Amino acid sequence: MSVTIRDVARVAGVSISTVSRALANPEQVAEATRHQVQETARTMGYRPNRNARALITGRTGSIGLVVPDLENPFFGSICKGVQARARAAGYAVFIADTDEDATLEDEVVRSLGKQVDGVILCSPRGSDENVAKAAEDGALIVINRTLADISSITFDNSGGARSVMRHLVALGHRRIAYAAGPLNSWSNRERALALREYTAETAGIELVEIGNFPPVFAGGVQAADLAIASGATAIVAFNDLVAAGLVDRLRHRGLSVPGDISVAGFDNVPMSALVWPNLTTVDSPRIQMGRASVDALLDTVLGRSTAPPSNLEIPVELVVRQSTGVVRRAWRIHDE
CATH class of the missing domain: 1.10.260.40 (lambda repressor-like DNA-binding domains)
Known part of the structure; x- marks a missing residue:
């Protein structure tokens, strides 16, 4: 009974x-x-x-979580944090995957918003205008991006990018490539900006931006040949999936990581410690981000806070593993 x-x-x-x-x-x-x-x-x-x-x-007892790609382990960890905190608060979570499609994202957010008490929009790919319009229809929290007048949760992308550059420079690298993520990714723009600023502030350092690539393993495979041709002795990848693809392609080209070229990523997803060599990466506390996003959303839904919209920036930390090492110049094919 x-x-x-x-x-x-x-x-x-x-x-x-x-x-x-x-x-x-x-x-x-x-x-x-x-x-x-x-x-x-x-x-x-x-x-x-x-x-x-x-x-x-007048509430449903449910919240929505919209992510661009559930196959990406970065978002899986965020989902885990969201579900744990929502469950503790007595809320169910409806999860939707937009497949990196900005148009679909807008449709999903508007449709889901009618069925739940509020929506957590993760790494939105849509325009600022579309996200702002969606926020007018109901409670909305954005994570991994900042927008005016909408509360958000982000990582310290600038600090993470700078920590990677300091690490590589300390190892003797002076020509460093960046394999960027999607053009419509806010995190990618923040990281690229920080990399450029660090390069401009540091004498003798050159940043080579080799292009934008899908944020998946295949994106790293695509980027590797361009990185080799650039003559860079180290590559910073948009995320760990791209970094893993880079390592795989470099190996097939007969290059050693980190003996010939160093590779670093972002996010510290579980697979970063499973590939060989283990990836040097920036640890982003994704479960913490998921939990914080639920707290922020319920503050709005339950009227627990009357403070104006704000951004919570979560600190990150560089995790040094075997994929980065002291520079070795003998193999380089670039004429300086």
Whole structure:
């Protein structure tokens, strides 16, 4: 027999209305009472009737998460963080994949927004104007991008890019290639800008931007031959998937990583420690980002915060592994 809200109220020693508020609008209940009710409900295995709660509160008890590519492990970790925090708050999560398509993204956000209490839009590929219009239709949090008048969660892309450059320069590299990601990627623009600024500030360093590539393994394979032709002794890849593709193609070209050329990526997805050589990369705490995005969205949905829209920037950290090493110049084919 299923546990009812009346059963929870009886065991917790409070009224049915108090149980309802503690579970649906916890900010309206004193902290001690809220914890008592929530713990009683958890212990008894109580599961609220979402349809009934929607009728009472006007909320669905669900949130939406829109990502550009679920096959990319970067977004899988964000999904994990979103689901964990949403589940703890009593919310279900609907996840949609837009396949890196800006037009589809706009359609999905507008459609999903009608079915949930709010939407988390991850790494949007659409224009600022389209994202802003979507935000007018309901609660929206953007992650991995900043826009005016919309709360967002981002990583310190500039700090991450600079840490990679400092590491490579310390190893003796002076001509460094950048295998960029999609043109419509905000993270790519931020990283490229930071790489250029660091190069301009540091004497004797040259940055070679070899092009924009799909943010997948095949993108790295495409980039490798151009990187070799550039004469760079190190390559910074847009993400770890591109870095892995670079390493694979360089190996097929008869070059050693890092003996002949160093490779570094971004994100520190699980596979970065599984490929050989293990990838030097910038660790982006993606699960933390997912959790923070749910907190920010529910602050809006539940009216827990009246502060104006803002951006939370999460620090990143360079993880040094075997794919980067001291520069060796003998193989270089570029005429300086």
